[in-house]
Amino acid sequence: xxxxxxxxxxxxFDEVCEIAAEDRNVILLTGDHGAFGLERFKKxxxxxxxxxxxxxxxxxxxxxxLALGGKVPFIYGITSFLVYRAYEQIRLHLSGMNxxxxxxxxxxxxxxxxxxxxxxxxxxxAMMRALPGMTIYNPSDSVTCAALGRLAYKNAGPTYVRxxxxxxxxxxxxxxxxxxxxxxxxxxxxxxxxxTGVMVHQALKVADELSKLSIDTxxxxxxxxxxxxxxxxxxxxxxxxxxxxxxxxxxxxxxxSLLSEVLTEKGSVxxxxxxxxxxxxxxxxxxxxLLHAWxxxxxxxxxxxxxxxx
Amino acid sequence: MDVHKLEQKARWVRRxxxxxxxxxxxxxxxxxxxxxxxxxxxxxxxxxxxxxxxxSWHERDRYIHSKGHAPESFYAVLASVGYFPVEExxxxxxxxxxxxxxxxxxxxxxxxHGGSLGHGLGIAIGLAxxxxxxxxxxxxxxxxxxxxxxxxxxxxxAMFAAYHRLNNLIAIVDHNGQMVLDYTKSLDPFDEKxxxxxxxxxxxNGHSFExxxxxxxxxxxxxxxxxxxxxxxxxxxxxxxxxxxxxxxxHNVPKGEQVEIARKELTIKCLTRMLT
Numbered sequence: 001x002x003x004x005x006x007x008x009x010x011x012x013f014d015e016v017c018e019i020a021a022e023d024r025n026v027i028l029l030t031g032d033h034g035a036f037g038l039e040r041f042k043k044x045x046x047x048x049x050x051x052x053x054x055x056x057x058x059x060x061x062x063x064x065x066l067a068l069g070g071k072v073p074f075i076y077g078i079t080s081f082l083v084y085r086a087y088e089q090i091r092l093h094l095s096g097m098n099x100x101x102x103x104x105x106x107x108x109x110x111x112x113x114x115x116x117x118x119x120x121x122x123x124x125x126a127m128m129r130a131l132p133g134m135t136i137y138n139p140s141d142s143v144t145c146a147a148l149g150r151l152a153y154k155n156a157g158p159t160y161v162r163x164x165x166x167x168x169x170x171x172x173x174x175x176x177x178x179x180x181x182x183x184x185x186x187x188x189x190x191x192x193x194x195x196t197g198v199m200v201h202q203a204l205k206v207a208d209e210l211s212k213l214s215i216d217t218x219x220x221x222x223x224x225x226x227x228x229x230x231x232x233x234x235x236x237x238x239x240x241x242x243x244x245x246x247x248x249x250x251x252x253x254x255x256x257s258l259l260s261e262v263l264t265e266k267g268s269v270x271x272x273x274x275x276x277x278x279x280x281x282x283x284x285x286x287x288x289x290l291l292h293a294w295x296x297x298x299x300x301x302x303x304x305x306x307x308x309x310x
Numbered sequence: 311m312d313v314h315k316l317e318q319k320a321r322w323v324r325r326x327x328x329x330x331x332x333x334x335x336x337x338x339x340x341x342x343x344x345x346x347x348x349x350x351x352x353x354x355x356x357x358x359x360x361x362x363x364x365x366s367w368h369e370r371d372r373y374i375h376s377k378g379h380a381p382e383s384f385y386a387v388l389a390s391v392g393y394f395p396v397e398e399x400x401x402x403x404x405x406x407x408x409x410x411x412x413x414x415x416x417x418x419x420x421x422x423h424g425g426s427l428g429h430g431l432g433i434a435i436g437l438a439x440x441x442x443x444x445x446x447x448x449x450x451x452x453x454x455x456x457x458x459x460x461x462x463x464x465x466x467x468a469m470f471a472a473y474h475r476l477n478n479l480i481a482i483v484d485h486n487g488q489m490v491l492d493y494t495k496s497l498d499p500f501d502e503k504x505x506x507x508x509x510x511x512x513x514x515n516g517h518s519f520e521x522x523x524x525x526x527x528x529x530x531x532x533x534x535x536x537x538x539x540x541x542x543x544x545x546x547x548x549x550x551x552x553x554x555x556x557x558x559x560x561h562n563v564p565k566g567e568q569v570e571i572a573r574k575e576l577t578i579k580c581l582t583r584m585l586t
Contacts, residue, residue: 058467
């Protein structure tokens with residue numbers, strides 16, 4: 001049984017290690033980016049491991065060739081470099097030929113806060129959502145991470161998992177049905193906050209604060225961003241009075257946009273407030289807490305925005 | 311190997327390239343003509359191991375046409391060995407046709423979606439690694455253009471392939487000396503670059519069947535651990551006198567009298583051969 005108190009990356013890589021030990025066709029390729037769990041993989045299964053170096057285009061091209069050759073590649077790198085630099089390769093080969101490849105992007109949003117904007121993955125959801133056949137996950141806890149490793153392995157086409165680092169409180173039970181794509185936390189329906197990744201924990205704090213003010217708020221952890229089970233999601237959303245999306249991603253093309261699309265498609269007139277990063281460049285250096293404060297993603301700012309939203 | 315027969319085959323392929331591109335009103339004629347002899351040697355000369363009736367035969371050599379923007383001669387060769395009916399060639403680039411301006415995997419015999427340059431060598435690496443892991447002895451052959459060789463991803467792949475001793479990997483560069491707007495002199499010294507990246511290099515005349523076969527003679531049992539780069543010096547537009555070596559013929563389409571001249575040149579030689 002998975003220990004929920006492990007680093008998210010370790011949870012994922014522990015599962016990938018187990019899978020690779022069972023199936024010798026699983027190949028792990030890294031773009032010279034490390035993780036504790038990767039060391040174990042390298043040590044135990046050296047023949048199934050390649051460090052391709054800082055060469056993201058080659059990394060994805062090689063993964064495509066491995067998949068065509070009957071292997072099951074898991075590729076790993078810093079999200080902002082992997083997705084942005086090698087987007088064409090991901091688009092043409094992994095999506096275009098529907099290849100069985102798992103892309104593990106280290107860093108979702110401000111994971112690498114102090115490294116600056118080059119390391120911030122804040123447009124990748126917009127980019128990857130636009131690719132046909134791309135399954136996209138963003139886990140909020142280690143239990144989900146472990147489950148996703150297995151789901152990516154079983155998915156016949158390309159899977160993109162963007163993950164944070166660190167240990168986060170458990171959100172989902174081990175027995176949660178991860179094929180559903182989302183989890184609902186709490187019974188409140190005055191406001192439903194939809195979030196993904198570690199911002200789910202932020203959303204839970206906001207929900208807690210709002211509930212104390214008699215605004216009964218629940219949270220949806222949308223850990224599978226594509227495909228979305230639209231019917232099931234909308235049926236939950238429509239139980240709510242107002243919907244808020246909260247994400248560490250630019251306002252264009254992320255969770256908020258997804259909800260707009262889904263609700264419009266269903267002809268819903270539910271009020272939707274998108275709380276996300278504004279569509280502008282920034283160069284301030286700061287840790288996650290500061291970046292949130294500057295961009296209105298901290299608990300107080302979000303709470304205030306919801307309270308003032310009438 | 312009957313070189314005369316292969317030359318006739320090549321002439322036939324070049325004629326198909328002309329008709330396909332004239333019929334569609336579009337295509338990359340110069341770059342398709344330059345690699346024709348190489349393709350004929352690979353598929354008609356007994357170099358590649360394949361089964362046209364079973365395109366997914368597990369033991370086949372993998373051939374990647376990385377210069378996928380110029381698939382016309384490749385299509386003609388695939389048809390000529392039986393991957394699909396020759397009649398399909400007339401549909402080239404017509405609306406709804408399977409044979410499109412860029413090769414894709416819907417077409418029997420085609421391994422990757424082509425059309426964007428610089429990807430094929432990296433993909434070939436993945437295939438080569440898979441083969442080595444599974445102890446399968448098929449080759450992985452990838453054809454690149456020299457214009458294509460400006461892409462950084464080509465050199466990322468070249469570095470990796472040599473370092474990982476992928477000696478079942480062969481890169482053929484259709485070194486026709488041109489890209490779209492200019493000559494490719496900025497690549498010089500081209501063969502030395504591949505050597506510096508750790509490849510075995512063979513420089514040949516890409517229009518000489520003797521030299522092509524000589525370059526491939528030992529490919530299934532080379533002692534070297536290095537991947538092999540065959541730099542084939544070719545002429546863009548080869549086979550049509552007014553196109554040969556001219557910058558104009560990357561993606562322009564011959565018209566009117568040009569078509570008639572080209573048709574004559576791609577027929578007369580054949581007739582002459584047949585009559586003598």
